[in-house]
Amino acid sequence: MEGTGARKITSLDPGDAAEIEQDVDEILGSIPDHVWNGRSLPVPVEEIAREVYGLRICVVSHDQMREVVADSLCDGTVSGLLLTGIGEIWINEDELQDPQWGAQRGRFTAGHELGHFVMHQKSRPAIYCRSSEAGESLDTEPTPRTVPEVEANTFSAALLLPAPLIRAELDVQGQSDEESISILMARFGASRKAVSRRVRTLREIT
Numbered sequence: 001m002e003g004t005g006a007r008k009i010t011s012l013d014p015g016d017a018a019e020i021e022q023d024v025d026e027i028l029g030s031i032p033d034h035v036w037n038g039r040s041l042p043v044p045v046e047e048i049a050r051e052v053y054g055l056r057i058c059v060v061s062h063d064q065m066r067e068v069v070a071d072s073l074c075d076g077t078v079s080g081l082l083l084t085g086i087g088e089i090w091i092n093e094d095e096l097q098d099p100q101w102g103a104q105r106g107r108f109t110a111g112h113e114l115g116h117f118v119m120h121q122k123s124r125p126a127i128y129c130r131s132s133e134a135g136e137s138l139d140t141e142p143t144p145r146t147v148p149e150v151e152a153n154t155f156s157a158a159l160l161l162p163a164p165l166i167r168a169e170l171d172v173q174g175q176s177d178e179e180s181i182s183i184l185m186a187r188f189g190a191s192r193k194a195v196s197r198r199v200r201t202l203r204e205i206t
């Protein structure tokens, strides 16, 4: 984990983002059929974590999370943790409380932690976290984060909102952006923010 003073960014260089996109595309393409057929939605992040990576997703209390993570590792509220030593992804139960957005947020956090597992794992057991994005809205710029954090978010978006499946939806004629986004949110089990950002990103890289 990078210490304080690590460079903070809001988005990756296009080349780095494209590389993650390609890696995720390969991962999704190699998932065994009984785990995911490549089409059904939402993308089953929990099953992928368990069947492909041997990681269990657990919902835990804020206090349990604070017991394993030092304040200095994660600013603010901890949304999720990856504990590579025991092979678990922890999702903060507070995060799931919101009846409207909880499930979507939990899915994105799970994808984020899976991204750390795939991209940043070291040989020693380690803990990775995701801090909450409280106060961050669609109208504000993304909060600057360290490179691994932005990479993990990029991974999660690519995994839960796969480019080919999103593009197929966007190609439907006569649908406004607003309509498309609402449909995508329901179909992919993602928040408005995640979908809006994903659509914007995919339009930029076509």
Ligand SMILES: [Zn+2]
Pocket: 112, 116, 128, 129, 130, 131, 148, 149, 152
């Ligand atoms: Zn993280």
